[in-house]
Amino acid sequence: MSVWLLTNASADVHRAPGHPERPERRIAAAEGIRAGAGAAVLEPAIEPADEEDLARIHDPAYLAILAEAESRGGGWLDPDTYVASGSVSAARDAAGATLQAALAASGGEAEVAFAAVRPPGHHAARGGGRGFCLINNIAVAVAGLRARGMAERVAIVDWDVHHGDGTQAIFDDDADVCYASTHQAPFYPGTGWAEESGRGDAVGTMHNRPLAASSGDEEFVTAWQELIGVIESFGPDVILVSAGYDAHAADPLAGLAVTESGFETVARLVGALSGRLGHGGVALTLEGGYDLDALRASASATVRGLLAGRNASGA
Numbered sequence: 001m002s003v004w005l006l007t008n009a010s011a012d013v014h015r016a017p018g019h020p021e022r023p024e025r026r027i028a029a030a031e032g033i034r035a036g037a038g039a040a041v042l043e044p045a046i047e048p049a050d051e052e053d054l055a056r057i058h059d060p061a062y063l064a065i066l067a068e069a070e071s072r073g074g075g076w077l078d079p080d081t082y083v084a085s086g087s088v089s090a091a092r093d094a095a096g097a098t099l100q101a102a103l104a105a106s107g108g109e110a111e112v113a114f115a116a117v118r119p120p121g122h123h124a125a126r127g128g129g130r131g132f133c134l135i136n137n138i139a140v141a142v143a144g145l146r147a148r149g150m151a152e153r154v155a156i157v158d159w160d161v162h163h164g165d166g167t168q169a170i171f172d173d174d175a176d177v178c179y180a181s182t183h184q185a186p187f188y189p190g191t192g193w194a195e196e197s198g199r200g201d202a203v204g205t206m207h208n209r210p211l212a213a214s215s216g217d218e219e220f221v222t223a224w225q226e227l228i229g230v231i232e233s234f235g236p237d238v239i240l241v242s243a244g245y246d247a248h249a250a251d252p253l254a255g256l257a258v259t260e261s262g263f264e265t266v267a268r269l270v271g272a273l274s275g276r277l278g279h280g281g282v283a284l285t286l287e288g289g290y291d292l293d294a295l296r297a298s299a300s301a302t303v304r305g306l307l308a309g310r311n312a313s314g315a
């Protein structure tokens with residue numbers, strides 16, 4: 001049972017006064033992951049994503065805007081999304097760590113490889129960051145895995161309370177990426193309706209399950225039981241998780257009522273699926289989650305659930 005924790009302390013300089021996307025989140029998530037592993041975790045040094053890795057996903061003009069914002073000493077991409085001194089390095093580390101996690105899981109070096117990183121990524125589109133996100137970490141990992149010949153078909157599990165509009169937009173015409181998401185709706189960012197199912201050859205690879213405000217573990221687990229079957233039919237080479245914890249009942253920014261028990265149950269389903277598919281491991285990257293105690297407990301429950309699911313599947 002090998003668990004890797006990849007965490008970018010470099011991101012602690014990425015901060016803005018009073019902003020909920022703050023350094024303490026990274027620390028709480030890392031504490032939870034260590035606790036959930038139940039044994040020593042491997043904590044490799046972070047390798048930042050290089051220009052080639054970033055350019056597979058993001059437009060050069062946007063990367064130039066980011067660099068320019070940082071060189072000015074910071075700024076705001078939208079009313080929610082800040083760039084501070086050191087933010088671009090933090091974002092490159094976050095994307096690189098997510099790719100490292102994906103490589104470790106797909107290569108079988110880690111059964112669970114969790115990138116506890118900031119800033120988060122799933123709202124970032126090819127042409128711009130938003131919603132607290134600068135670089136789309138999970139998209140960089142998908143492209144990096146494929147460029148290295150480590151996977152052809154990839155499934156993305158996104159249980160953050162917000163729809164991963166950036167991730168969906170990047171892959172919605174790509175028939176080799178299955179994107180499955182539960183999220184509160186109607187809610188920010190306003191996308192993720194069930195009829196959004198992909199474009200062109202990729203119709204049927206995007207799976208959105210909007211949940212009404214106040215939905216809790218029962219609705220969350222029921223949606224994922226169905227989505228697990230969808231992903232199994234897709235037959236991915238690896239599963240990557242956009243692991244946000246703002247669907248938790250205690251989260252101050254959203255209105256779902258999932259508990260750590262719900263996250264543990266869904267993680268168990270994901271772990272068992274990865275075992276049935278013969279995957280070496282599952283990779284995760286931190287997205288949202290703004291109550292520190294809920295974040296710590298839910299990250300811990302996720303690791304426990306993944307390991308239990310893989311163990312039960314005979315992996």
Ligand SMILES: [Zn+2]
Pocket residue numbers: 160161162244246287288289
């Ligand atoms: Zn979120």
